[in-house]
Amino acid sequence: MKIDFESFSQNYRQLTIDGKYIGNIVEDLLEVIGRFEFTKKHEVFYPQGIFNDKELNLIFVTKNAITVIEVGNSSKITTWKNEEISSCTLTMPSIYDAQLQINLKGGTVISLDNVKDTNVNWKNRLKEEILKIYSVLTSK
Secondary structure (H helix, E strand, C coil): CCCCHHHHHHHHHHCEECCEECHHHHHHHHHHHCCCHHHHCCCEEEEECCCCCCCEEEEEECCCEEEEEEECCCCEEEEEEHHHEEEEEEEEEECCEEEEEEEECCCCEEEEECCCCCCCCCHHHHHHHHHHHHHHHHCC
């Protein structure tokens, strides 16, 4: 499976959180968010927590905003305009790992880490997505 929203939408049924399959939750959520423009026109899709069984956040980065969808029984969608970003810090602990900290005005921090955000089989793919996110957010 590639890391893009279309592939995710076709293959989400195997995902679990705390050992429970979340296919029904994701299916209902996909129906709702499918109406929003960010699902159709985004630069980067980042499924934070995919295959780690703890949590799942779907992150969409567009040229103008970041949208984070916290998946759960009561899913939450939050969007920040890029003007609300105060800084981005990219850290590369090794050539295989990438961490991105997005600091927003008001104190909210979005932290991405390719090692913590997925399993060992997917970490290289998420590293590439982190680098893409950094590129989108830091280019004007």
